[in-house]
Amino acid sequence: MIIFDLICADGEHRFEGWFGSSKDYAEQQDRGLLDCPVCGSKNIAKAAMAPNLARKGNQEPAATKPVDNPSVPQVTKPVSNRVAVPAEYQKMIGKLVKAQEKMLANSEWVGDKFADRARDIHYGDADEKPIHGTASQEEVADLAEEGIAALPLPLPVLPPKSKN
Structure with a gap:
């Protein structure tokens, strides 16, 4: 699986797309199968992404500074090494997953x-x-x-x- 950051050129909405390979992405793009989940636009392109590189085995992870602003949700568990999701979002997504599973059962x-x-x-x-x-x-x-x-x-x- 490969994950691309995608962007809707019409509304500048960013979202992720999961593909079996770069070739799968290109084929789906050519066939017009990609669309923005926010506005439905077919004008989709790959967004600029930073490479996801693992650190060397002898390196310590960088220390993270806690956020002092109480209005910013505190992140409890990262979804991946690129994005951290606040706990309340994780709960909402979990409920959404269960509701969709029930719907599709x-x-x-x-x-x-x-x-x-x-x-x-x-x-x-x-x-x-x-x-x-x-x-x-x-x-x-x-x-x-x-x-x-x-x-x-x-x-x-x-x-x-x-x-x-």
């Missing part, structure tokens, strides 16, 4: 056939049941024009076959 993964399956269910050609999968912004817009609701999940979902 009885939902069927349909992969890139989401738009077709949503139409089949909407028009009565398939049994009504919760589904989740992937769809392009264009497919979601087409569904909306047909009166078919499709909402993005708050967190990324790994296809069932890709899980360890």
Whole structure:
């Protein structure tokens, strides 16, 4: 897995993207599969990133100075060696993870056939049941024009076959 810092050129929103390789990123970019999670823009590029280098085995970690400002949330546990997340954010994300897991527990993964399956269910050609999968912004817009609701999940979902 490789993590890129991405930026939306339209709204300057920064976010992370996880890819199997640089080639996967390039292919998804070429196919128009990348979009901003904040505004939906397809104008996405890699943001400047500092390399994530491990320190030498004989070096001590740098001491961190505590923040004296009480309005700044105190970080309790880093998510990675690049970003520290305040405890209250960790709790919120944990609740969001549990809520999404509960939502998807009885939902069927349909992969890139989401738009077709949503139409089949909407028009009565398939049994009504919760589904989740992937769809392009264009497919979601087409569904909306047909009166078919499709909402993005708050967190990324790994296809069932890709899980360890």
